[in-house]
Amino acid sequence: MIGFVVRRLVAAVPTLIAVLTLVFVIVRIVPGDPALVILGDQATPEAIAALRARLGLDRPLHEQYLDFLLASLTGDFGTSLVTGRPILSEVAGVLPHTLDLTAAAMLIGVVIGVPVGIWAALHRNRAIDVAARILSLLGLSFPVFVSGIFLLLLFALHWRLFPVIGNANLSDPADRLHKLVLPAITLGLVMAAYITRVTRSAMLQVLSEDFIRTARAKGVPWRAVVWKHGLRNALIPVVTVVGLYVGILIGNSVLTEIVFNRPGLGKIIVGALNQRDYSMLQGLMVIYCFLIVVVNLITDLTYGLIDPRVKHA
Amino acid sequence: MTPLLEVDGLVKHFTVTKGFPRPVTTTVRAVDGVSFSVRRGEAYGLVGESGCGKSTVARAVLRLIEPDAGTVRFDGADVRAARGEALARLRQRMQIIFQDPYSSLNPRQTIGQALTEPMRVHRLASGRAARDRAAALLDEVGMPPSALDRYPHEFSGGQRQRIGIARALTVEPELLIADEPVSALDVSVQAQVLLLLRDLQKRRNLAFVFVSHDLGVVRWFCDRVAVMYLGRIVEEGEVSAVFTEPLHPYARMLRDASPVPDPVGRGALPRIVGEIPSAANPPSGCHFHPRCPHVQDACRAAYPSWRRRGERGAACVLV
Amino acid sequence: MTTRAAAPAFMPVAPLRRAVARFLANPTTGIGIILCVLIALSAILAPWLSPHDPIEQDVIAQLSPPSARHPLGTDYFGRDVLSRILWGGRISLIVSLSAIAAAIVIGGAIGMISGYVGGRFDTFVMQVMDVLLSFPSLILGLVVVALLGPDLVNLVVAIGLTAIAPFARIARAPVLALKQRAFVEAGRALGYSHARILFVHILPNILSEVLVMGSLWMATAVRTEASLSFIGLGVKPPTPTWGGMMRDGFENILDAPWLAIFPGIAILLLVLGLNMVGDGLRDATDPKLRAE
Numbered sequence: 001m002i003g004f005v006v007r008r009l010v011a012a013v014p015t016l017i018a019v020l021t022l023v024f025v026i027v028r029i030v031p032g033d034p035a036l037v038i039l040g041d042q043a044t045p046e047a048i049a050a051l052r053a054r055l056g057l058d059r060p061l062h063e064q065y066l067d068f069l070l071a072s073l074t075g076d077f078g079t080s081l082v083t084g085r086p087i088l089s090e091v092a093g094v095l096p097h098t099l100d101l102t103a104a105a106m107l108i109g110v111v112i113g114v115p116v117g118i119w120a121a122l123h124r125n126r127a128i129d130v131a132a133r134i135l136s137l138l139g140l141s142f143p144v145f146v147s148g149i150f151l152l153l154l155f156a157l158h159w160r161l162f163p164v165i166g167n168a169n170l171s172d173p174a175d176r177l178h179k180l181v182l183p184a185i186t187l188g189l190v191m192a193a194y195i196t197r198v199t200r201s202a203m204l205q206v207l208s209e210d211f212i213r214t215a216r217a218k219g220v221p222w223r224a225v226v227w228k229h230g231l232r233n234a235l236i237p238v239v240t241v242v243g244l245y246v247g248i249l250i251g252n253s254v255l256t257e258i259v260f261n262r263p264g265l266g267k268i269i270v271g272a273l274n275q276r277d278y279s280m281l282q283g284l285m286v287i288y289c290f291l292i293v294v295v296n297l298i299t300d301l302t303y304g305l306i307d308p309r310v311k312h313a
Numbered sequence: 314m315t316p317l318l319e320v321d322g323l324v325k326h327f328t329v330t331k332g333f334p335r336p337v338t339t340t341v342r343a344v345d346g347v348s349f350s351v352r353r354g355e356a357y358g359l360v361g362e363s364g365c366g367k368s369t370v371a372r373a374v375l376r377l378i379e380p381d382a383g384t385v386r387f388d389g390a391d392v393r394a395a396r397g398e399a400l401a402r403l404r405q406r407m408q409i410i411f412q413d414p415y416s417s418l419n420p421r422q423t424i425g426q427a428l429t430e431p432m433r434v435h436r437l438a439s440g441r442a443a444r445d446r447a448a449a450l451l452d453e454v455g456m457p458p459s460a461l462d463r464y465p466h467e468f469s470g471g472q473r474q475r476i477g478i479a480r481a482l483t484v485e486p487e488l489l490i491a492d493e494p495v496s497a498l499d500v501s502v503q504a505q506v507l508l509l510l511r512d513l514q515k516r517r518n519l520a521f522v523f524v525s526h527d528l529g530v531v532r533w534f535c536d537r538v539a540v541m542y543l544g545r546i547v548e549e550g551e552v553s554a555v556f557t558e559p560l561h562p563y564a565r566m567l568r569d570a571s572p573v574p575d576p577v578g579r580g581a582l583p584r585i586v587g588e589i590p591s592a593a594n595p596p597s598g599c600h601f602h603p604r605c606p607h608v609q610d611a612c613r614a615a616y617p618s619w620r621r622r623g624e625r626g627a628a629c630v631l632v
Numbered sequence: 633m634t635t636r637a638a639a640p641a642f643m644p645v646a647p648l649r650r651a652v653a654r655f656l657a658n659p660t661t662g663i664g665i666i667l668c669v670l671i672a673l674s675a676i677l678a679p680w681l682s683p684h685d686p687i688e689q690d691v692i693a694q695l696s697p698p699s700a701r702h703p704l705g706t707d708y709f710g711r712d713v714l715s716r717i718l719w720g721g722r723i724s725l726i727v728s729l730s731a732i733a734a735a736i737v738i739g740g741a742i743g744m745i746s747g748y749v750g751g752r753f754d755t756f757v758m759q760v761m762d763v764l765l766s767f768p769s770l771i772l773g774l775v776v777v778a779l780l781g782p783d784l785v786n787l788v789v790a791i792g793l794t795a796i797a798p799f800a801r802i803a804r805a806p807v808l809a810l811k812q813r814a815f816v817e818a819g820r821a822l823g824y825s826h827a828r829i830l831f832v833h834i835l836p837n838i839l840s841e842v843l844v845m846g847s848l849w850m851a852t853a854v855r856t857e858a859s860l861s862f863i864g865l866g867v868k869p870p871t872p873t874w875g876g877m878m879r880d881g882f883e884n885i886l887d888a889p890w891l892a893i894f895p896g897i898a899i900l901l902l903v904l905g906l907n908m909v910g911d912g913l914r915d916a917t918d919p920k921l922r923a924e
Contacts, residue, residue, distance in 0.1 A: 143862075
């Protein structure tokens with residue numbers, strides 16, 4: 001098991017470096033001179049040159065690249081061009097909000113999605129199954145901002161149950177929760193839709209396999225068959241999907257944060273784009289990459305726990 | 314008379330490097346020094362059990378798998394050195410038919426397209442003329458011309474095999490390599506296809522390299538045969554001689570293990586000792602010595618050299 | 633003893649008829665097709681169906697609720713919502729179709745060639761694809777459009793980029809298995825060039841998987857386009873886009889909630905329809921489900 005973990009960690013490093021390289025390339029592909037854009041048309045050539053020097057833009061590309069890699073890998077994600085504060089602290093400030101949202105949405109998604117998916121699989125083609133399929137199709141056809149706005153209209157404006165602006169006071173758990181409900185439901189329903197579908201098809205797949213038939217032929221009670229044999233195997237693709245969709249969640253959280261006016265990672269990214277804060281953008285993407293790699297690692301390790309075959313690969 | 318096909322010292326190793334943190338390299342000696350020759354119009358059999366390397370030999374001769382060492386001469390020309398045009402022309406003269414009829418035809422092509430394509434590629438015929446030739450080939454293998462516009466899934470295994478044979482014949486080869494051509498077919502169909510192959514052999518003076526694990530089939534079809542074990546030929550000779558009086562103990566074991574339908578001629582089935590060892594880690598000396606009932610000290614020490622007995626030969630100290 | 637070769641895992645051609653029958657028999661698919669066709673038609677016929685010019689402003693009538701003159705109301709500038717929705721549909725459809733078409737061609741080619749060549753090249757290409765895949769499509773699209781500037785072409789490029797990696801994977805997977813099949817070996821033995829084998833023999837056999845994926849991804853592309861427009865990175869105003877209209881609606885949500893509702897429903901219906909069709913296609917052609 002330790003060997004497996006170590007192997008996975010080591011394998012993650014090249015991916016990390018590759019992704020960091022991609023970030024570097026993307027940010028540098030920007031047409032135009034960042035210093036010029038920041039200072040504006042009226043700036044003097046000296047001011048522009050000074051800013052370029054300060055940003056390190058006048059150094060050869062490969063030096064910039066190496067500096068960037070080193071800094072990222074040692075935890076220095078740069079400072080914002082606009083606020084001058086270290087990006088890490090900016091992110092740390094809003095991270096709790098994003099984490100709240102992501103965790104809550106995940107929870108809702110799994111708590112609704114997995115049982116419904118299993119239930120639908122067990123009662124195939126009956127009313128429950130059909131309803132589940134239609135509802136989940138609907139769920140994932142709603143773009144998050146559409147469902148967010150609809151929910152907002154209904155629950156915050158029409159019925160005034162929840163607030164329109166979601167800037168929660170972090171030290172007050174009740175407030176935090178209150179402001180979390182609508183956005184979490186918005187995202188959670190999308191997750192639930194995906195998870196229902198995947199769970200259902202994974203269950204169906206597993207239930208049709210020969211070893212299930214053998215267990216039943218041996219007289220194992222149906223309940224035990226479903227729980228012991230069916231579920232464990234069906235969980236594997238579900239874990240895959242959950243890991244995959246964390247990425248989607250993070251993407252969708254941008255939209256949710258806009259609709260519900262919540263602070264969070266997404267809003268910072270959009271803000272950085274609007275203000276042409278390239279340092280911020282770069283730093284954010286780097287942080288984001290680390291996050292993704294960590295999530296993938298956790299997913300892989302979870303596989304290792306669930307599926308004994310993986311450990312010995 | 315120059316033999317049509319001359320293979321000398323053919324070698325093909327597969328290396329696999331796996332493992333972390335210290336990778337381990339395993340070398341599978343699939344083909345480990347194989348030499349034989351096939352005359353014009355002759356049916357030469359290659360028999361052995363799974364994993365002995367016979368299919369690899371078949372593919373290596375055609376360069377579907379590139380050999381690591383050895384020479385392959387077709388009608389005097391060096392196959393391994395050939396490039397471009399020369400290789401294309403050589404390719405026309407030797408063809409292959411495969412074991413699995415269900416994957417040997419492109420499911421998205423009609424039979425007509427599958428048959429006319431090689432003609433177009435090698436500029437032998439096109440358009441109407443190509444279609445006519447295709448119909449004639451189908452007729453030669455016992456299929457109706459209406460098959461030209463149908464798809465592979467509309468045909469049975471035996472029929473697909475015939476179509477595969479027709480396709481191999483489109484380029485007018487002189488040598489046909491048959492890799493287990495009937496192993497995937499039902500017994501009754503096997504007979505039909507074998508008869509077809511013999512018929513084609515006679516009519517077109519085709520030479521064959523007939524790879525199979527089924528001794529009965531090889532015995533019926535082939536003139537000469539080589540028995541392979543773990544990447545090497547252990548015995549070679551005329552079919553009747555090798556099967557009535559095998560020289561090599563492995564050849565004898567094989568022969569004895571294949572059931573004879575005649576209840577009177579049947580003897581007691583022999584005890585098969587052991588299993589085929591891994592080609593990645595063959596036993597020292599003679600590969601067969603751990604299973605051989607006549608093993609001697611010399612067998613463990615060094616691989617026995619090839620000993621001739623008239624037209625036949627075997628790699629065994631007993632010869 | 634002889635062994636029967638296993639039945640083919642790839643869909644042969646005449647069961648195409650069965651697949652089409654199954655596809656059409658599925659009720660959700662039927663609804664999906666109707667939705668897509670209706671929306672496509674309304675977008676194509678927008679110039680004739682719109683009661684007003686979509687960018688014509690009428691300040692007097694600004695923010696008016698649905699009425700006889702403006703069946704779906706007007707926005708902040710007095711522009712007719714119905715007309716804008718019809719025209720907005722064109723943007724959504726054009727962008728998503730172009731982006732997915734490009735992704736299919738480029739991604740599919742990459743996947744097919746990479747799978748066929750194999751070895752280190754394949755490993756390397758797939759690692760690059762994995763890196764691309766690790767970015768959620770919205771974030772990647774967001775960054776690309778933001779850096780290139782929001783206009784129609786850049787939008788297509790951005791969305792197409794997010795779809796290239798998935799198509800590369802979906803094209804590559806069957807190629808790995810196909811490479812082993814005897815008819816590919818036969819082609820080599822017959823002297824076919826690699827190019828011929830790739831395009832005449834391998835491509836037609838992976839087309840169905842790629843196209844099914846294409847229909848499913850259309851839905852995602854429409855969603856992404858709408859999301860980007862909502863954030864403000866879509867095609868610039870005054871060109872109507874559904875996402876942009878929702879943004880307007882969101883900003884005026886207290887005064888004119890209909891501004892957010894109608895484009896939202898439009899987006900929902902198109903994405904739903906595309907998902908239904910995509911699902912139906914996938915269920916109809918999935919070899920594993922065929923046994924049931």
